Amino acid sequence: MVKLTEDMKEAFSKVKIFPFATASKAGMPNVIPIGMCQLADDETIWITDNYFLKTRQNLDENPVASIFVWGPEVGGCFQIKGDVEIKTSGDDYEKAYAGAKAKGDKFPAKALMVMKITEVFECKSGDDAGKKLL
Amino acid sequence: MVKLTEDMKEAFSKVKIFPFATASKAGMPNVIPIGMCQLADDETIWITDNYFLKTRQNLDENPVASIFVWGPEVGGCFQIKGDVEIKTSGDDYEKAYAGAKAKGDKFPAKALMVMKITEVFECKSGDDAGKKLL
Numbered sequence: 604m605v606k607l608t609e610d611m612k613e614a615f616s617k618v619k620i621f622p623f624a625t626a627s628k629a630g631m632p633n634v635i636p637i638g639m640c641q642l643a644d645d646e647t648i649w650i651t652d653n654y655f656l657k658t659r660q661n662l663d664e665n666p667v668a669s670i671f672v673w674g675p676e677v678g679g680c681f682q683i684k685g686d687v688e689i690k691t692s693g694d695d696y697e698k699a700y701a702g703a704k705a706k707g708d709k710f711p712a713k714a715l716m717v718m719k720i721t722e723v724f725e726c727k728s729g730d731d732a733g734k735k736l737l
Numbered sequence: 738m739v740k741l742t743e744d745m746k747e748a749f750s751k752v753k754i755f756p757f758a759t760a761s762k763a764g765m766p767n768v769i770p771i772g773m774c775q776l777a778d779d780e781t782i783w784i785t786d787n788y789f790l791k792t793r794q795n796l797d798e799n800p801v802a803s804i805f806v807w808g809p810e811v812g813g814c815f816q817i818k819g820d821v822e823i824k825t826s827g828d829d830y831e832k833a834y835a836g837a838k839a840k841g842d843k844f845p846a847k848a849l850m851v852m853k854i855t856e857v858f859e860c861k862s863g864d865d866a867g868k869k870l871l
Contacts, residue, residue: 622756622805624768632803634758634768635860635867636814656867657858669766671756680770724791726769733769733790 605720605737606645615642617676623650624669625661633657639703650716651703662687668718671726680726681736685718739854739871740779749776751810757784758803759795767791773837782819784850785837796821802852805860814860815870819852
């Protein structure tokens with residue numbers, strides 16, 4: 604696994620909406636905006652599944668994901684890839700469930716996606732775009 | 738192919754940065770922010786490749802992509818999937834190349850990705866998220 608740097612963690616904390624990409628086993632990509640996305644620690648992202656449809660189907664059959672960290676609040680941009688474990692019970696899920704309900708009773712918090720970071724790439728426009736950082 | 742509605746076209750025209758997702762043939766997703774992205778007509782998106790790395794490798798081996806249309810300027814959110822043809826010569830490519838150079842001489846405009854829209858999905862948070870619109 605890979606640990607984000609302090610600068611990356613600071614950038615991550617400033618972003619409100621993240622594009623979250625998955626793919627079916629056959630390789631059809633899917634990307635959606637997600638809001639309930641937080642760092643659990645330096646190498647783990649927690650994503651709450653409230654209304655996932657294709658995203659959930661994709662992760663069931665192909666548990667890898669990609670996300671980029673960018674927004675008006677952040678200077679640069681980097682992309683994270685990781686392995687995803689789906690949790691629908693246990694302490695971590697219960698904590699995520701409570702966190703979602705604290706934001707609004709309407710959120711079903713059907714599952715918690717625990718994404719272990721495997722790679723980080725430069726994602727800012729320019730000649731270095733796409734290069735591996737971590 | 739599928740034609741975007743007038744509302745969708747208006748939303749598309751307001752967005753500045755689009756998340757563009759691809760996947761390797763083995764199913765590893767990749768998502769990057771893109772700026773040079775425009776509607777060529779109701780059913781075709783033109784994306785200029787300036788600094789693509791994994792995105793280009795993915796499209797070479799698996800020519801399908803996903804994008805979502807959302808931003809502070811837009812009320813809702815929808816996701817587009819499509820088939821991609823890579824052009825590095827011909828009238829369309831020359832037009833895209835000239836368009837990129839008009840924005841800045843630094844942009845290499847290495848290729849034009851012509852994305853034919855095949856499906857459109859609801860992408861706004863809520864019970865209808867993920868449902869097929871077109």
